[in-house]
Structure formats: C-alpha cells, structure tokens
Amino acid sequence: MLQTELGKYEPEGPGPPPSVYGLDGAIVVELHGDVDLVAYQQTVSLMDAAASGAELLVVIDLSQVTFFDCSGISLLMRTRRRVRGRGGDLRVVCTDPLTLRMLRITRLTPLLCPVPSLGAALRGPFGEN
Numbered sequence: 001m002l003q004t005e006l007g008k009y010e011p012e013g014p015g016p017p018p019s020v021y022g023l024d025g026a027i028v029v030e031l032h033g034d035v036d037l038v039a040y041q042q043t044v045s046l047m048d049a050a051a052s053g054a055e056l057l058v059v060i061d062l063s064q065v066t067f068f069d070c071s072g073i074s075l076l077m078r079t080r081r082r083v084r085g086r087g088g089d090l091r092v093v094c095t096d097p098l099t100l101r102m103l104r105i106t107r108l109t110p111l112l113c114p115v116p117s118l119g120a121a122l123r124g125p126f127g128e129n
Contacts, residue, residue: 017042019031026055026059029058047060069102
C-alpha cells in the first residue's frame, strides 16, 4: 500500500491538560489522553510541584489515559522518588489492562500498587508502597 493510499497522517493534538486538586488531605493529579514523551515534557514540572507539596499523599489518576508508554513509567517513578524522599506516599489509580501489563512486565506493580478507583487510593494505608 502506498502512502498516497493511506492519506495524510495527522497525529492527535495534545489532550486536555492534567487536572490537579486537593481531596481529603491528598493532592490528586488526573492525567488525560496520551502519556508519552510529549506529555512527559509538558507535565514533568507540574508533577514535580505536586511531589514537593505539603500533602503527604499524592494520587496519580490514570483512569482517563488512552496511551501509556515508557515515558509514563519514567514520570511515575520520578514522582514516586520525590514524594517518598520527603516521607510521603504515592498512589496510582489505573484499570487499563495494557498499562497494568506494562507495570507487571517492568516489575513496578509492587512499588506503584495500582488501585481501581480514587476512593481506594484515598482509603489505603499510608506508607504501604
């Protein structure tokens, strides 16, 4: 098949920006759309700020993420290191089978302990991961 038969490739534009808010003594960061290298570059300073805030619990909600690659793993691990370095806890909300598979393959499931809902992330015991 020739390129002319495929039509012009139009990459998706940037998704909606992350939502950040406080809830029950935690800071919640909701990521949306693709979490790839571009998203990493656009959100790393926001994630660093969330990781260095006063709240001891930081929740990263991936429930609205449609694509997640190794840049997403790097973003989560960077944030986790910063949060844990100041005595806090990071929780990840995720139910997507492909993202969960990536966490299993990279053996990060025990460190990131993904949970199925925001409520579960807020209820979990502190300092578990």
